[in-house]
Amino acid sequence: MTDQADKTSPEQTEDTGPGPVGTDRRHGYVLDEQIGYLLRKAYQRNAVLFGDKVKDLTPTQFAVMARLTELGSVSQNQLGRTVGLDVATTKGVVDRLSAQGLLSSERDPNDRRRQLISLTDKGWSHFVTNAEVGLEVSAETLAPLTASEQRNLLRILKKIQ
Structure with missing residues (x-):
């Protein structure tokens, strides 16, 4: 041999x-x-589906806008924390969405050092236009699973956050 x-x-x-x-x-x-690898692969699939349908927003930008519909006007720091972004990424996302006229910022009247971020009217409209697409993308991402598996997956993912 x-x-x-x-x-x-x-x-x-x-x-x-x-x-x-x-x-x-x-x-x-x-x-x-490995969970990290599998989550990344699942996220990549979801991001491709999203990108095929929404050309002018990334999934991260859309998530920031979604969170603002839930929270209203919040500090940039709080916004980033609630979406799971680091400070630099949050700033970049906020800057890009602001440049598109989708977000506005104003000084916090209770703390002049802090900027409060919120959706503009254009931002609200743009989010609402794409919200159904976001739901479709989630459904397509989960389509290989049964309804019970989908519920279990979401429950388990929330548990391990």
């Missing part, structure tokens, strides 16, 4: 032993079974 044959023999590609040159599966880590 040659060295090359030894490197790729079936015995060496089992999950419990070395695989082809440069691989070793004895560590037990299988990427396709």
Whole structure:
């Protein structure tokens, strides 16, 4: 048997032993079974579906607008926290949506250092126009699951946040 044959023999590609040159599966880590990887892949699918239907907003921008419909006028910091964004990303999203005329900001009368962010009339209208599309994208993302699986998935995801 040659060295090359030894490197790729079936015995060496089992999950419990070395695989082809440069691989070793004895560590037990299988990427396709990792929650972070699977969540990212599911999110990517959702983002593609969203992008196919909504050309002028990213899913993150849409999420910020959705949160503002729920909270009204809030500080940029609070807005970012409630959508799960870091400070720099929140600022970028707010700046881009403001440049499109979809958000406005004003000084907080109770704390002059803080800016309060809210949807403009144009922002409200734009969100309402796309809200049904957002629901369709969620339905398409979850379509491979039964209704019961969909409810369970959402319940479990909320639990592990």
